[in-house]
């Protein structure tokens with residue numbers, strides 16, 4: 001091993017074919033944040049890096065010093081696999097959605113131990129907890145928190161109306177929660193007070209409590225529409241994985 005090589009603890013977000021026999025990996029590492037690296041020969045049968053070039057795996061990677069901005073993986077050791085290729089389709093599609101969102105939202109080379117821990121958590125939840133939609137909403141809220149984009153959602157930002165009933169807008173334009181009266185013409189979806197309260201519980205609860213937070217289908221649909229609108233506004237993208245999810249779940 002070259003003395004200038006670095007070893008990182010990474011979660012593979014994406015693995016794409018690259019040239020004939022290589023894979024281009026997008027990862028999020030504890031030490032260095034998001035990055036890309038090439039796994040030579042990982043696409044050919046028997047390639048020594050084949051077993052680490054899988055999405056949704058935690059791996060230990062040794063990277064060569066970048067040449068022309070590109071790092072190569074000289075060694076890789078699989079640590080754990082969260083969502084295997086033989087897992088149910090829903091878990092795989094949700095894992096793809098979470099990876100895609102992470103790739104789009106997180107800047108390159110900015111480490112965040114908190115986001116690394118969040119990824120470990122959500123991938124473990126996808127494996128253990130059947131309610132994948134709840135895990136996705138939990139992730140979206142925590143991601144917004146990580147990006148500093150999650151406003152206080154305990155009352156109307158404008159008039160102070162509490163979450164005792166009525167409807168609200170989670171407004172990215174206003175950067176906060178607005179009651180139906182204050183948010184007339186805002187354009188974001190109108191959701192009930194119960195949906196806002198449930199989002200608060202998802203944000204505030206410790207991980208072990210998440211699987212016990214019950215969310216009815218109508219409430220889940222409201223939370224999803226509010227968060228989709230909010231994320232799209234800030235990240236300016238239309239998720240490919242989300243479209244696949246919708247086709248799958250419809």
Ligand SMILES: [Zn+2]
Pocket residue numbers: 156157158159160161178179180181182183
């Ligand atoms: Zn108000």
